[in-house]
Amino acid sequence: MKAYFVISALALSFAVICGSASANAATVNAPAASAKAAETWLDLPQQDLVYLELSQGVVVLQLADKFAPAHSQRFRQLVKSKFYDGLTFYRVIDQYVLQAGLPEGESHPSGKAQSWPAIKAEFTWPVRNTDPYFLIEKNDVYAKETGFNQGFPVGREGNEEWLLNCANMISMARDPGPYTGTTDFAIMQGQAPRHLDRNMSMFARVVYGGEWLNLMPRGDRNIDSGVIEKAAARGVIVKATMGNELAQNKQIPLQMMNTQSSEFEEKIAKHRARDSEFFHYKGLGKVDICYQQVPVRLRPVTASAAKTEN
Numbered sequence: 001m002k003a004y005f006v007i008s009a010l011a012l013s014f015a016v017i018c019g020s021a022s023a024n025a026a027t028v029n030a031p032a033a034s035a036k037a038a039e040t041w042l043d044l045p046q047q048d049l050v051y052l053e054l055s056q057g058v059v060v061l062q063l064a065d066k067f068a069p070a071h072s073q074r075f076r077q078l079v080k081s082k083f084y085d086g087l088t089f090y091r092v093i094d095q096y097v098l099q100a101g102l103p104e105g106e107s108h109p110s111g112k113a114q115s116w117p118a119i120k121a122e123f124t125w126p127v128r129n130t131d132p133y134f135l136i137e138k139n140d141v142y143a144k145e146t147g148f149n150q151g152f153p154v155g156r157e158g159n160e161e162w163l164l165n166c167a168n169m170i171s172m173a174r175d176p177g178p179y180t181g182t183t184d185f186a187i188m189q190g191q192a193p194r195h196l197d198r199n200m201s202m203f204a205r206v207v208y209g210g211e212w213l214n215l216m217p218r219g220d221r222n223i224d225s226g227v228i229e230k231a232a233a234r235g236v237i238v239k240a241t242m243g244n245e246l247a248q249n250k251q252i253p254l255q256m257m258n259t260q261s262s263e264f265e266e267k268i269a270k271h272r273a274r275d276s277e278f279f280h281y282k283g284l285g286k287v288d289i290c291y292q293q294v295p296v297r298l299r300p301v302t303a304s305a306a307k308t309e310n
Contacts, residue, residue, distance in 0.1 A: 040263045041255040043299065044207065046243030049254070050079055053239040056215045060208035060243075060252060061170060064152055066131075067163055068122040071172050071181070071203035078183055079240045083114065088234035093226035094218045095191070099173055100237060101184025103227070114183070121178040122201045124162040134259040136268075136289045142194045146289040148259045152205065153289050155197055163202035166192045166290035168210055171200035187213065192290035207296045208254055253299035268292070 050061040063072040078084060084100070086109030091099035108114050133154075135147040143155030146164065153164040163169060169188050172181035181201055206213070216235040219226035228234045243251055257264050271292055274282045 038258050038261040040258055040261045041297070041299075042258050044254045044256055044296070046246070046251055049207075049243035049252075050075065050204070051239075051241045051243060051246065051252075052084075052209075052237055053241070054212055054216075055236050055238060057212035058209050058252075059206060059212055060254065061204045062151075062207045063204045064163060064202065066150060067125065067152065067154075067161075068201055068203040070119050071122055071201050074116070074119055074172075074183075075185070075203060076242065078116070079242055080245075082110070082240075083108075083183060084237045084240040085109070087237050088228075088231055089216050089237075090231075090234055091225065091227045092216050092218050092235070093221045095189055096193070096221070097186050097188060097226070098213055098216055098235075099184060099186045101173065106231070116182045118180050118182050119172065119201070121174075121181070122203070123178070123198050124160045127156060127159050127161045132260050134264070134268075136287055136292075140289070142197050148289075148294055151256045151259065151294045153293065162198050164192070164290060165194055165196040165200065165202070166293065168206040168293070169202050170204040170206070171196075171202045174200075189213065194290070207256070208252060255297050255299045257295045257297075259294060264294075 044062060048063050048065065050063065052059045052061065063075060065072045087100060087102055089098050089100045090103045091097070102108055102114060131149050133147050133149050135145060138145050140146045140155065143164075144157040146153065146155050148154070149161070153166050153169070154161050155164055165171070165188055167189055171186050171188075173184040173186050174181040185204075186200075187206060217228060217233055219228040257267075268287070272285050272287055
C-alpha cells in the first residue's frame, strides 16, 4: 500500500547480541546507589509484543511506544484489525531489508478495500532526562553520541533523540515525503544503514525468532529494487497477533537485560576491553552500538512454576 524507500546498503551478517558503554562515560553510567540493586533481567510486557506467525516460524516484535507512539498505535490497530494476515514480504534484499504489507495495485486477501491515512513522521523527539539512558559512545559517525534507552539503540544531539537503524529495527515504509507512511513496514538486516537515521519513523524491533527472517525468499536488488513480482514466491505473514491477546500457554515469556544493572555495565566494560586471551590487538576501546545490542532471553522456568505446569 506504500511505495518502498530505495537505498543501497553494504552486506553483513544478521545478529542480535549485546550492549555496550562509553569509556569516558563511567560516571554517567554508574548505577545509582540504593538499598536494592537493579534487577538484572526485566520481563517484556505482552501488551508491547507482536507475534508474527510466518510460514517459516514465529517472530516476536517489541513496540517502541515511548519513542514513536503514533506509529506504535497504528501498528497495533493494523494487527488487531487483521490487516497483515495473509500479506507478504514483497520486497526483500539480502543483508539489507525485508519489507512487508500491501503493494500498490494489489488487492487485500480479505477482499475488503483498505484505506489508512498517512501518519506524521516521528523521526526525532526531545530528550527526556528521566529516561534510564546508558551512554555508549561520544562522537559517533552519525550522532554526537549513542546509547541505549530502555533497551532500544538511540542517537542524541543537543536536546534531540532518535532510534537507530540497527539490524532488527523496524520502520514504517514511506514515499519521499516525510508524512507518507501508512501500513507497510521494513525490518532492517545486515550492516546497519545508519545513513537512514533521522529519516525513518522507527517504531519497533525484533526480539525473538529473527533466525526465521533469514529463510525469507529474496528478491534481486537489481530488479525493481528487490520487489518479488509473483505473490506466490514471497514469504507470507500467516497471522499477526498482539501478545496480550494470546492464550497464556501460547505467549513466549521474554526478558531483556536491564541496562541499569551492574551486570550490564560489566558486560559492556568487558566487551570494550576485549579481555579475552584471543585478542592480541585490544582495539581503541570503542564500541559499535549496532553490533552490541541488549540481550533478550526466554524467562527461566522456576521450580515452583515447573511444578504448576506439571
